[in-house]
Amino acid sequence: MQPDVVVIGGGVSGLTAAVDLSSHGFSVLLVEQKQYCGGRTHSFIHKETGDEVDNGQHLMMGCYRSTLKFLTTIGALSAVTIQKNLSVAFLHSERGLFRLQAVSLPAPLHVLVGLLRLKSLTFLQRLSLLRVGVALLFARPDDDTQLQSLTVSEWLAQLNQPEVNKTYLWDILAIGTLNDSPSVVSAALFVKVLRSAFLGRRVNSSMVIPKRGLSTVLVDPAVNFLTQKKSAVLTNTSVDRVVIKEGSVVGVVLNSGETVSTRAVISAVPYFDAPRIFREGTQLSELQSSRNFVxxxxxxxxxxxxxxxxxxxxxxxxxxxxxxxxxxxxxxxxxxxxxxxxxxxxxxxxxxxxxxxxxxxxxxxxxxxxxxxxxxxxxxxxxxxxxxxxxxxSPRVGVERFRPSHTTAVKNLFLAGDWTDTKLPATIEGAAQSGYACSALARRVLRNARDDRHL
Ligand SMILES: Cc1cc2nc3c(=O)[nH]c(=O)nc-3n(C[C@H](O)[C@H](O)[C@H](O)COP(=O)(O)OP(=O)(O)OC[C@H]3O[C@@H](n4cnc5c(N)ncnc54)[C@H](O)[C@@H]3O)c2cc1C
Missing domain, CATH: 3.90.660.10 (Polyamine Oxidase; Chain A, domain 2)
Incomplete structure (x- = not known):
């Protein structure tokens, strides 16, 4: 097989890129080192109970547009529940259950009113949430260098958030979406998440909940989609290295020793695996920065x-x-x-x-x-x-400047993955966005090459 594109890595970013390329008529070989695709989103059957067990519970949101597009393309949208209105329960061991419940008003009032009704906080504490709301409306997280230099805790302190607002709301949202302590993670990324969820369309803030195991929802339908098109999925096979000649990718070498020739490569592996496949004189400067990630x-x-x-x-x-x-x-x-x-x-x-x-x-x-x-x-x-x-x-302050862009110095080699420069934390949505971006870039290179041949 000589595919148009080799995609390295069968996580969400690789699957999205491969599915999008296939739906545009290009042939793809997706190579995954494990026995199964899915990467950090996979499930398996628990022998004793027959239950589908996820490697870890994943929640998505209505603002995950690329993810929802991917689910639609692979025919899996019915495998998730999209809340009509945002509804999240909080439980205190003595004070009982509280609910953050969006109401039937246009955004952002739907969440604002929900926050003002949050009974775990006193009225004054709830009023002080408005300071965060106003800051979100005017924030420019992609350009504001002052915001980019702050941790979530520092940003909330600047907005005079009482301790209880932090422990009973903001910290829970920050740890849940950024997966590390608010005292180290980037305020700019948190602002980005909150703006994506709470501003814009009403549905953005709704939770999107898988009804089945992650492999059933996100992975198996994607693999089926690929195999029904003129693409192939090779599991249990790793890419040993990418072969670059005269500034162009010409193929990949598999762990079997076989070389697969191709016209473009999308690397969709995590930051800790990327340097391994770009070695022996093909070291990319874009990947030098991967050592700055933890x-x-x-x-x-x-x-x-x-x-x-x-x-x-x-x-x-x-x-x-x-x-x-x-x-x-x-x-x-x-x-x-x-x-x-x-x-x-x-x-x-x-x-x-x-x-x-x-x-x-x-x-x-x-x-x-x-x-x-x-x-x-x-x-x-x-x-x-x-x-x-x-x-x-860990999306710590400063890590943004090390995230590589999807393009590289090699014109037909692209980088996908949740750690690339998506301007989002490591999420399914970031991974899916990077997959679509790389698919678009690869398609352009392939089309340009075809046009050149016809000249
Ligand atoms: C427990 C847990 C909970 C999470 N919760 C959420 C959540 O609630 N919401 C959310 O949006 N996100 C969540 N995430 C994050 C989300 O899962 C990831 O951001 C996303 O799945 C990353 O996808 P990826 O394609 O970038 O990378 P990966 O999923 O890591 O995929 C990369 C793939 O490349 C393969 N690979 C590596 N090297 C090679 C090689 N040389 N040759 C071939 N294959 C190779 C790997 O085996 C892997 O399958 C969670 C993650 C975990 C682990």
Whole structure:
């Protein structure tokens, strides 16, 4: 096979690029080193229960336009639920349940009124949220160097946010979307996220929730789409190196030793894998910066009980080392009375990730019992702890200037992936946007080459 384009890496960025190229009539060879595609978004079947288990719970939002376009193209839009109005539950162990609920007004009033009704804060505390709202309206996160020099904590302090606003709202949103401590992550990126979600169209702020495992929703339909077009997916195969001659990519060498000739290459591998495939005289200056990235962990504790005791579909725990509880039974539409499956998420988990799994399960159970006393009546049947040590790059202040652009000094070589210069944190949406951007660039190069041949 001599494909028009080789895409290296079968995560969301690689799949998006490959699907888009295929839908424009180009042949693609997608090479994935693991036995399965999906990268950091994948699921597998839990042997004991038959449940689809994600490597980690993923939430998307209505502002994930590229992701929604990708899901539409691969025919998987029906595999997610898009909330009609933003609705997020917060649980305090003593004060009970609170809800951030957008109302039926045009954006941004729909969220603003929702924030002003947030009962976990006093009236004055809620009023002070307006300072953040006004700052968001006028912020220019891509150009404002002062904002770009601040951490989320520093920015919130400048906006005189009371401590309780931080711990009961902003920090939860910041850790959830940026996956590291608000004391280190970039305020500019947080502003970008909040603006994308809360401004613009009403649907932007709605949560998009997978109804099935991640592979069923995002990966398998994409692989099927590719194989039905004139493209191929090679799993269990890694690209050993990219061959560049006279300023042009001419092919890739697989770990089998085989060389695949091609007219363009999209690298869709994470920052820590990229330098490996561009070596031996093909070292790209764009990749020198990858050493400035550090990763941040996410730990997910999957628990199965003989009966259910969590009412909500998903809920943020206030004042807890566990950030979110996802009621997978409810998300998967299981009937009440059946075995209950919960996923507990700890983001920015540097302090937890090195602990023994038994210790992490004990912490999870003790927190669940604190928030849900009825947990004591349920019997724990199965446990599974998944540690993703390199879940995302940590979007610390200053890291933006090291994110490489999609184009490189080599005219037919492009870089995709959540760590490239998407101006978004490491998310499915950033990955999908980078995939579409690289597909467009590759198509232009291929079309120009075709036009040149016809001259
Ligand atoms: C636990 C967890 C929870 C998350 N939660 C959310 C969330 O709620 N919402 C959200 O939007 N995002 C979330 N994310 C982030 C999101 O999953 C990532 O940003 C996104 O999946 C990254 O996609 P990618 O294609 O850039 O990289 P990856 O998914 O890492 O894909 C890269 C692929 O390249 C392959 N590869 C590497 N080297 C080679 C080689 N030499 N040859 C062939 N293949 C190679 C890898 O095996 C991998 O499959 C979460 C991530 C994790 C881990």
């Amino acid at each position: 990763s941040s962990a996410i730990v997910t504790v999957h628990l199965w009980f003989d009966k259910g005791f969590v009412g909500e579909e998903f809920v943020a725990l206030l004042d807890s080392p566990i950030h979110w509880v996802f009621n997978k039974s409810k998300m998967y539409g299981r009937r009440e009375g059946e075995i209950s499956y919960l996923s507990l998420v700890i983001s920015g988990a540097a302090n937890i990730v090195e602990r023994e799994k038994e210790e992490i399960v004990a912490l999870a159970i003790s927190e669940l019992s604190r928030f849900y006393p009825r947990c004591a009546d349920a019997t724990l049947i199965h446990t599974l702890v998944i540690k993703e040590k390199r879940a995302t790059f």
